[in-house]
Amino acid sequence: MNEKKTPRKLLEAMSQSIGEPGLPSPLVAGADPFFVLVGTIISLRTRDAVTEVVTKRVLTSASSLEKLAVIPVEDLAELLHPAGFFNRKAVQLKKIAEILLRDYNGEIPADRKALESLPGVGGKTAAYVLSMAFRIPAICVDVHVHRIGNRMGIIETASPDESEKALMKYFPxxxxxxxxxxxxxxxxxxxxxxxxxxxxxxxxxxxxxxx
Ligand code: SF4
Incomplete structure (x- = not known):
């Protein structure tokens, strides 16, 4: 069987080869949308190990939108260090908290356009929040997804945006x-x-x- 031509088999095989139990159910409850949004922004241009430590630190001090909105930007930048672009992310996260409290009743919107209108939130972050927090089908194309799809030849694309569209066609x-x-x-x-x-x-x- 050519696993390349059967998307489900390919994903199952990939999952098993890394010691995961198979495809997780897409119906399990989503993670906390606020945590997912903050963690995803921190992860941009940041190594996985740093993302984990910094996200825990930030969410311990600013565990809600209300706390994020009032924490001084310098203190937040210090908590974000050494994540990539920590100064810029401190400003963006505070603006996001203010906007969500003012315009969205303190909720994270389960809507791609609304998410992408927030400072520092692009298509990749929006897709990740939709899929991981709200269980709304979306493909988040990061460097791994873009690279592996092209290496294997299941897609042939020049940018993550192209990869997202191509993968949406390839995988159900x-x-x-x-x-x-x-x-x-x-x-x-x-x-x-x-x-x-x-x-x-x-x-x-x-x-x-x-x-
Ligand atoms: S390049 Fe191809 S063969 Fe090599 S590790 Fe990646 S998927 Fe496997």
């Missing part, structure tokens, strides 16, 4: 939510940005990059 909608998590883990453990572990990869038989 019910796979969009688990896709990001599985691709990211696979990209961290096997299909590394540099020196991918092709010799131990289950896709080496047909992956065009392995050749």
């Amino acid at each position: 909608e019910e796979l969009w939510i688990p896709l990001n998590h599985i691709f990211v883990r696979f990209g961290q453990r096997i299909c590394l940005p540099r020196n991918p572990k092709c010799s131990e990869c289950i896709f080496k038989g047909w992956c065009r990059y392995a050749d």
Whole structure:
């Protein structure tokens, strides 16, 4: 069987190869939208290990929109350091808190256009919040997703925006939510940005990059 031509099998195989139990149910309750939004903004241009530490620190001090809105921007920048663009993110996060409290009744909107209108929130962040917090099918294309899809040859795209559209065509909608998590883990453990572990990869038989 050519797993390349069966999207569900490909995702299941990828999930199993990284020791995950298979496709997670897209129907499980979503994570807290505020936490997902803050964590995703912190993660931009920031290494995974740093994102984890910084997100915990920020959410401990500013555990709600109300607290985020009143924390001094210098203090927030200090909490965000050494995440990428920590000064800019401090300003953006405070503006987001103010806007959401003023215009959205203190709620994170489950709407792509509304999310993308917030400072520092682009398509990738909006898609991640929709899928992980609200379980609304969306594909979040980060560097791992873009790289792996193109290496394998299941898409041929020049930008994450193109990748998002191409992956939405390739994978059926019910796979969009688990896709990001599985691709990211696979990209961290096997299909590394540099020196991918092709010799131990289950896709080496047909992956065009392995050749
Ligand atoms: S064969 Fe290599 S390049 Fe292809 S998916 Fe596996 S690790 Fe990535």
